[in-house]
Amino acid sequence: MASGESKKPFIPGISTRAIHHGKSFAEETGTVMPPIFPSSTFAYGNKEGFDYTRSGNPNFRILESVIASVEDCKYATIFASGVSAITAIASSLQSGDLVLCEENLYGCTVRLFEQVFSKFGIQTSWVDFTDASSHEAIKTLKPAMIWLESPTNPLLKVIDLEKICEEAAKEQTPVVVDNTFATALLQKPLELGATISLMSTTKYINGHSDALGGSVCTNSSKWQNRMTFAQKALGLQPSPFDCWLITRGIKTLPLRMERQVNNAAALADILANHPSIKWVRYPFRSDHPQQEIALRQMNSGGAIITACLKGDLVKTHLFCKTLKYFTLAESLGGIESLVCHPATMTHAAVSSEMKSHLGIDNSLVRFSVGCEDIDDLSNDLKLALNQLQ
Ligand SMILES: Cc1ncc(COP(=O)(O)O)c(C=O)c1O
Known part of the structure; x- marks a missing residue:
């Protein structure tokens, strides 16, 4: 040297x-x-x-x-x-x-x-x-x-x-x-x-x-x-x-994350283009209000997607229960995909006024995307979404 x-x-x-x-x-x-x-x-x-x-x-x-x-x-x-x-x-x-x-x-x-x-x-x-x-x-x-x-x-x-x-x-x-x-x-x-x-x-x-x-x-x-x-x-x-x-x-965090992020990015696009969906939030999508900040401060868009369905509580619940590979459950981040209804689950303790101020309503669902094969996840999602039509 x-x-x-x-x-x-x-x-x-x-x-x-x-x-x-x-x-x-x-x-x-x-x-x-x-x-x-x-x-x-x-x-x-x-x-x-x-x-x-x-x-x-x-x-x-x-x-x-x-x-x-x-x-x-x-x-x-x-x-x-x-x-x-x-x-x-x-x-x-x-x-x-x-x-x-x-x-x-x-x-x-x-x-x-x-x-x-x-x-x-x-x-x-x-x-x-x-x-x-x-x-x-x-x-x-x-x-x-x-x-x-x-x-x-x-x-x-x-x-x-x-x-x-x-x-x-x-x-x-x-x-x-x-x-x-x-x-x-x-x-x-x-x-x-x-x-x-x-x-x-x-x-x-x-x-x-x-x-x-x-x-x-x-x-x-x-x-x-x-x-x-x-x-x-x-x-x-x-x-x-x-x-x-x-x-x-x-030890497997980087491996799991890579797969989960790729799956999530693909599913966010499928959701965004489906007629049963009002809007989708995914940090790296161009329709995310803070996409520019996300691109600057994050290495990828992550593996959580939030979406607002065109439907009331009953329809949203039916959608969640129809999914085969996304279990309706609290939590996130595991190798298995989960779906959650924040208004009645993770955010049940938040006042109704705050929830309606924020837009956490009965049509909102949060997906934690896992490591399954993308074709299985996307087919599962499309079937459940089609049912809402
Ligand atoms: C953003 C965030 N912070 C903290 C927690 C609490 O973590 P734990 O369930 O391990 O107590 C959760 C749980 O879902 C969470 O989503």
């Missing part, structure tokens, strides 16, 4: 990092897959510093190191679910603090703020972060925290994360981005200026609909301390077995 040339550390690609974690905590056995450490407690003074599983466990550390590596950040803390991760972040707030929230968040996040955290004096204000007036709200309301999702659940609004983080930085307001729909594979909120990137690892990260989990990623040691404190003080830790499953699941 010529003198003066910088020695850049070699960083393997994201698929490699998702597969190879640093440690198995059983090196002497030559194990290829890490074991499961179900122990609730650890002998005092052990060399890895484990104490009691509520505050750490080898399976947590393995998963935290993979998630931090995939997210390209300094710290990751894992939790029992996405909702536990949200609770951990909110537990750092004080009574009287105001959280400025995107008005379209996952229904259970809304329920937590409105029905749980409000009892402890945490206030919320709900704004449309795709509207420039939200920048003014950051200045005038001076919130203690900004809470975003992008793409949002279920309307797939795409928020200009870089712009909002820039406005928030002027006021020194921390920004939380729920990155569950995109994952670090499609979008990196911390690189766009966010303080915290949160995921429900129940979804794409695990990918097999057989475990619940959540993660919080940050580059701030102050926030990392708060998260490890919340993990142990509030009892928000996952089980070692679920961590082990999620560690196994994340």
Whole structure:
């Protein structure tokens, strides 16, 4: 190497990092897959510093190191679910603090703020972060925290994360981005200026609909301390077995995502061209209101499609039940396709006024597109749509 040339550390690609974690905590056995450490407690003074599983466990550390590596950040803390991760972040707030929230968040996040955290004096204000007036709200309301999702659940609004983080930085307001729909594979909120990137690892990260989990990623040691404190003080830790499953699941995240995104992009076009459909939302389609932002901030359009059918609740329900390969169920992000009726399922806890303000009505369906063969998925969809004619 010529003198003066910088020695850049070699960083393997994201698929490699998702597969190879640093440690198995059983090196002497030559194990290829890490074991499961179900122990609730650890002998005092052990060399890895484990104490009691509520505050750490080898399976947590393995998963935290993979998630931090995939997210390209300094710290990751894992939790029992996405909702536990949200609770951990909110537990750092004080009574009287105001959280400025995107008005379209996952229904259970809304329920937590409105029905749980409000009892402890945490206030919320709900704004449309795709509207420039939200920048003014950051200045005038001076919130203690900004809470975003992008793409949002279920309307797939795409928020200009870089712009909002820039406005928030002027006021020194921390920004939380729920990155569950995109994952670090499609979008990196911390690189766009966010303080915290949160995921429900129940979804794409695990990918097999057989475990619940959540993660919080940050580059701030102050926030990392708060998260490890919340993990142990509030009892928000996952089980070692679920961590082990999620560690196994994340290894195929890039493979699964590639297939799911290709399937979703093709199905979004089929839906958009069918006479039974009023409108379709898919971030990379040219008819998406924030397509330009999506193209700039995401690597692909993701694997969720939201569509509004021409039909009432009965017809929409019939459509969902007619589908053979899309199971009508809560959740998303697994290898199997799912369909969901947000108004009565994921967003049932959101007030009717807010739902009608946002446009989450009885004709709205959300598809989580899986890894099945595209011909089977498209034929299934066309048959169910044709029935509505
Ligand atoms: C965007 C988003 N955030 C958080 C959660 C909560 O995750 P969990 O079900 O793992 O608690 C969900 C669940 O659907 C979600 O869609």
